[in-house]
Amino acid sequence: MGIVVQKFGGTSVGNVERILNAARRVVEEKEKGNQVVVVVSAMGKSTDQLVELAKQISPIPDKREMDMLLSTGEQITISLLSMALKEMGHEAISFTGGQAGILTESVPGNARIKHISSGKIQGCLNEKKIVIVAGFQGIDENNEILTLGRGGSDTTAVALAAALNADRCDIFTDVTGVYTTDPRYIKGARQLKSVSYDEMLELANLGAGVLHPRAVEFAKNYGIALQVCSSMEKVEGTIIEEAVTMEQNLIVRGVAFEEDIIRVTLVGLKNEIQHLSTIFTKLAENHINVDIIIQSQTEAQKTSLSFSIKKEQLNETISVLENYKKELDFESAEYETGLAKVSIVGSGMVSNPGVAAQMFKALADEHIKIKMVSTSEIKVSTVIDEGQMLKAAGILHTAFGLDKLKAEAEVSS
Amino acid sequence: MGIVVQKFGGTSVGNVERILNAARRVVEEKEKGNQVVVVVSAMGKSTDQLVELAKQISPIPDKREMDMLLSTGEQITISLLSMALKEMGHEAISFTGGQAGILTESVPGNARIKHISSGKIQGCLNEKKIVIVAGFQGIDENNEILTLGRGGSDTTAVALAAALNADRCDIFTDVTGVYTTDPRYIKGARQLKSVSYDEMLELANLGAGVLHPRAVEFAKNYGIALQVCSSMEKVEGTIIEEAVTMEQNLIVRGVAFEEDIIRVTLVGLKNEIQHLSTIFTKLAENHINVDIIIQSQTEAQKTSLSFSIKKEQLNETISVLENYKKELDFESAEYETGLAKVSIVGSGMVSNPGVAAQMFKALADEHIKIKMVSTSEIKVSTVIDEGQMLKAAGILHTAFGLDKLKAEAEVSS
Numbered sequence: 001m002g003i004v005v006q007k008f009g010g011t012s013v014g015n016v017e018r019i020l021n022a023a024r025r026v027v028e029e030k031e032k033g034n035q036v037v038v039v040v041s042a043m044g045k046s047t048d049q050l051v052e053l054a055k056q057i058s059p060i061p062d063k064r065e066m067d068m069l070l071s072t073g074e075q076i077t078i079s080l081l082s083m084a085l086k087e088m089g090h091e092a093i094s095f096t097g098g099q100a101g102i103l104t105e106s107v108p109g110n111a112r113i114k115h116i117s118s119g120k121i122q123g124c125l126n127e128k129k130i131v132i133v134a135g136f137q138g139i140d141e142n143n144e145i146l147t148l149g150r151g152g153s154d155t156t157a158v159a160l161a162a163a164l165n166a167d168r169c170d171i172f173t174d175v176t177g178v179y180t181t182d183p184r185y186i187k188g189a190r191q192l193k194s195v196s197y198d199e200m201l202e203l204a205n206l207g208a209g210v211l212h213p214r215a216v217e218f219a220k221n222y223g224i225a226l227q228v229c230s231s232m233e234k235v236e237g238t239i240i241e242e243a244v245t246m247e248q249n250l251i252v253r254g255v256a257f258e259e260d261i262i263r264v265t266l267v268g269l270k271n272e273i274q275h276l277s278t279i280f281t282k283l284a285e286n287h288i289n290v291d292i293i294i295q296s297q298t299e300a301q302k303t304s305l306s307f308s309i310k311k312e313q314l315n316e317t318i319s320v321l322e323n324y325k326k327e328l329d330f331e332s333a334e335y336e337t338g339l340a341k342v343s344i345v346g347s348g349m350v351s352n353p354g355v356a357a358q359m360f361k362a363l364a365d366e367h368i369k370i371k372m373v374s375t376s377e378i379k380v381s382t383v384i385d386e387g388q389m390l391k392a393a394g395i396l397h398t399a400f401g402l403d404k405l406k407a408e409a410e411v412s413s
Numbered sequence: 414m415g416i417v418v419q420k421f422g423g424t425s426v427g428n429v430e431r432i433l434n435a436a437r438r439v440v441e442e443k444e445k446g447n448q449v450v451v452v453v454s455a456m457g458k459s460t461d462q463l464v465e466l467a468k469q470i471s472p473i474p475d476k477r478e479m480d481m482l483l484s485t486g487e488q489i490t491i492s493l494l495s496m497a498l499k500e501m502g503h504e505a506i507s508f509t510g511g512q513a514g515i516l517t518e519s520v521p522g523n524a525r526i527k528h529i530s531s532g533k534i535q536g537c538l539n540e541k542k543i544v545i546v547a548g549f550q551g552i553d554e555n556n557e558i559l560t561l562g563r564g565g566s567d568t569t570a571v572a573l574a575a576a577l578n579a580d581r582c583d584i585f586t587d588v589t590g591v592y593t594t595d596p597r598y599i600k601g602a603r604q605l606k607s608v609s610y611d612e613m614l615e616l617a618n619l620g621a622g623v624l625h626p627r628a629v630e631f632a633k634n635y636g637i638a639l640q641v642c643s644s645m646e647k648v649e650g651t652i653i654e655e656a657v658t659m660e661q662n663l664i665v666r667g668v669a670f671e672e673d674i675i676r677v678t679l680v681g682l683k684n685e686i687q688h689l690s691t692i693f694t695k696l697a698e699n700h701i702n703v704d705i706i707i708q709s710q711t712e713a714q715k716t717s718l719s720f721s722i723k724k725e726q727l728n729e730t731i732s733v734l735e736n737y738k739k740e741l742d743f744e745s746a747e748y749e750t751g752l753a754k755v756s757i758v759g760s761g762m763v764s765n766p767g768v769a770a771q772m773f774k775a776l777a778d779e780h781i782k783i784k785m786v787s788t789s790e791i792k793v794s795t796v797i798d799e800g801q802m803l804k805a806a807g808i809l810h811t812a813f814g815l816d817k818l819k820a821e822a823e824v825s826s
Contacts, residue, residue: 016469050489056429057493058500065499068507069492072485076463079482080470086478087471094481099556143512 002167003125004029007039007135007157011174012231013077014044022231023084025172026130030090035125037164039135039157040081042073060315063108067137067147071097074134074153082132092130095120097145100131102138102156104146110287111146112214113138113155116163125164133160151212158215162222169224171211172231177238178203178210180402181255186394188403194239195253200226202345202379203254216240251348251355252400257393259386260311261291261339263372266321268331271303279305279328286320288313291341292374292383305330308372308383311337339371340389343381344396356380362399368392415580416538417442420452420548420570424587425644426490427457435644436497438585439543443503448538450577452548452570453494455486473728476521480550480560484510487547487566495545505543508533510558513544515551515569517559523700524559525627526551526568529576538577546573564625571628575635582637584624585644590651591616591623593815594668599807601816607652608666613639615758615792616667629653664761664768665813670806672799673724674704674752676785679734681744684716692718692741699733701726704754705787705796718743721785721796724750752784753802756794757809769793775812781805 006029008022022040030036041047050069054061061069078094085092097104101117124131135153138146148155154171161169175183176191178200183189195203197220204213210228219226219240229237269275276295283290293307309317314335321333349355356373359380363370368391372383384392397403419442421435435453443449454460463482467474474482491507498505510517514530537544548566551559561568567584574582588596589604591613596602608616610633617626623641632639632653642650682688689708696703705721722730727748734746762768769786772793776783781804785796797805810816 016466019470053429053489053493054496057432058496061496062499065492065495065507068495068509069489072488075485075488076466076482079478080466082478082481083467083471083474086475094478096481096558145509 001033001035003037003161003164004034005037005039005157005161005164005166005169007153007169007171008041008081008231009153009171009173010041010044010047012172013040013081016080018231019043019077019080020084022172023081023088025231026081026085027088027090030130034167036130037121037125037160037166038081038130038132039153039160040074040077040132041135041153042070043077046073046076064144067108067145070147071134071137071145074136078132078134085130085132090130091128092132093124094132094134096134097137097156098139098143100133100160102133102159104138104140104148106140106142106144106146107287109147110149111138111140113148113159116159118160118163121160121164148214151215154212154215155218158218158222158224158226161224162218166224168227169219170227170229170237172229173210174230174232175210175228176230176233176235177228178240178254180253180405181393181397182257185390186255186397188397190402190405192238192253192405193236194241196347197240197242198378199253199345199347200240202343202376203256211240250346250400250402250405251352252344252346252396252402253348254345255342255393255397255400255402256345257340257342257389259340259389261308261341261383261386262311262314263306263308263336263339263383264317264321265304265306265334265336266328266330266332267304267334269303269305270329271301275328276305282320282324282328283317286316288317288320292372292381294372306372308339308341336371338386339383340386341381341383342389342392342396343379344400345379347378349379350377358399359396362395363392366391366395368395414446414448416450416574416577417447418450418452418570418574418577418579418582420566420582420584421454421644422566422584422586423454423457423460425585426453426494429493431644432456432490432493433497435585436494436501438644439494439498440501440503443543447580449543450534450538450573450579451494451543451545452566452573453487453490453545454548454566455483456490459486459489477557480521480558483560484547484550484558487549491545491547498543498545503543504541505545506537507545507547509547510550510569511552511556513546513573515546515572517551517553517561519553519555519557519559520700522560523562524551524553526561526572529572531573531576534573534577561627564628567625567628568631571631571635571637571639574637575631579637581640582632583640583642583650585642586623587643587645588623588641589643589646589648590641591653591667593666593818594806594810595670598803599668599810601810603815603818605651605666605818606649607654609760610653610655611791612666612758612760613653615756615789616669624653663759663813663815663818664765665757665759665809665815666761667758668755668806668810668813668815669758670753670755670802672753672802674721674754674796674799675724675727676719676721676749676752676796677730677734678717678719678747678749679741679743679745680717680747682716682718683742684714688741689718695733695737695741696730699729701730701733705785705794707785719785721752721754751799752796753799754794754796755802755805755809756792757813758792760791762792763790771812772809775808776805779804779808781808
């Protein structure tokens, strides 16, 4: 007997029927003799509907009040799931993030979990109760409600698994596992039996929406074995763990893509040693996530600096740069919108030189212009025109032989 | 400068436009130089929608989980109202019941407020913030979320007014004040300028849905002046206070009515002295509100006992009576449904004998059969067939001259 954490995403609890379905999955696990903790997201599109409601009242709603608003979505799901389990004859109890002992930073809309006091949950598990916890939320020392940012329910699940020393953390979602690329858009996408934490981290960071990057990071740090699987179909999922069997010795294991990328270019920046750190410190202080960074020297004394951000952070980026324009001492800032990022990911790259070159050639052959490049040991990212994103992803998926992968489940575009 | 508590009901915050309208009312009060605390209900029919959702999952949903579910409704409104006020340039902060320091009993679905720690609210008021509190909810010592039962937002408002030693408590609703009877159903209903706490208490208890009885009780005990007024129209409301100017020396000031009444009759009850107390203690322990009670002796050793309950408590009443059948020692229980209660209320009754007789005659003249009667110093209630409820109310409204009352606002049926 061990502890299993199960997480059900928004689609998996999107209506009454699906909540009942999720409840049956919980009961199955419980009846295997395990203690079960369940983490749930808000039902279907309910978070989006709340955001829409807020925007009708305030174009840029106050972040603290947004957390107050959005945290209700998960609270609705936990109560309904608990009712469903009780209706099926099982002891269950629901907790908000705060009640579950999840303590977070005081960063509205994007708080990180600082600590979990798991005593209350453990006590309920010992009383043979199924414990249901609202994902995506916690409280700070002042009893303020905070959310973890989009996809934060995955993080809640993994953090609880770590705090409870759980045997497994199952992420139930609307896909059957992790794919070589997004099967909704790219023909020939194949499901992977397993991926390493690092690969998953890159894939998640690159917009493969199956798992939240923070959750993967957490799982890696605490050595929690994750399983991504379907809440609808009973098929094998994808395991995310440290040691991965190399499926057919694939060098590249995934192609990820993400739209709504903006390239910010600061022109006429004085070429001084502390400038770079000042700029990115200011951006980080304002919780702006900068991705790719490129610096190029244009004149002896002047330099230009480009970096990519996501579209939703454009307004804040502009205001930070305007506020510190004098201090940062640049001539002008340019913003290029309508861009996308396409990346290849694979642990095998480390020992196989020439992967990046092969990627650039495949894109060049199809006349796709690369605007920015970033590489790590296990990934290569390129920024291109948004209109060419899906074409580029498809080309790379084929170029690296991912469509030939023998898969558990095959999904056509 | 003083403290004013404003409460906006579900209809008054039913959509974005109405929330903005409520926000303007709050700002008006603030700009008079007052410190303002606002209590809000869930938006429009959202509580009913949540109940519906729960019932799809469980016919008799777990009460603790219902509190978890329903408390989200008010939480949504507080965040949206706070955003609206900030958008209008005012400092505002929203609190859930628990955050606001509202400590309740541990009775799911029907908890009473035990204590309010108003320090946090007072601190925010001192910082010139408008404080918005979720009505209808609180937490107990174990940090469990509890609701106060339907209409509980009124109670939250009055209790906060008492705890903060507020100068006034304004209840904004979808009607312009307290009427002699329900203007939606009875032609000639007139608005009252003022009513006493006791009259309002009887009217509220008798189903005049303008104010929750507990709220009136609280206001009476703490001497809080209440004002019921419209959130939509700027007309004078009705003041509820201790000393009331007798408008045209009315003996009866209101006719109230309520459907979904059930008469429970216990037949063949042993005529023993402790029986009555045992039965009603058991019912009270199970939080069943019994209204009218009639005992009649049928034989020397046996007696029969009738009492009225509300329809929503039928299932629980049946299960309590079944569970204690042996102990209570009755032969059978009968349940008559399809009944309604029609009552007349007025402080003037005390010094005017014959009011009840006048009521019975008016009903008898129209062939309305009275099934149960209950009287107090300031009211007479009758239980009749549901189908005759509105007719009876109309007859009594005319019989006691309420339609002749010169009123601020006249509303036709």
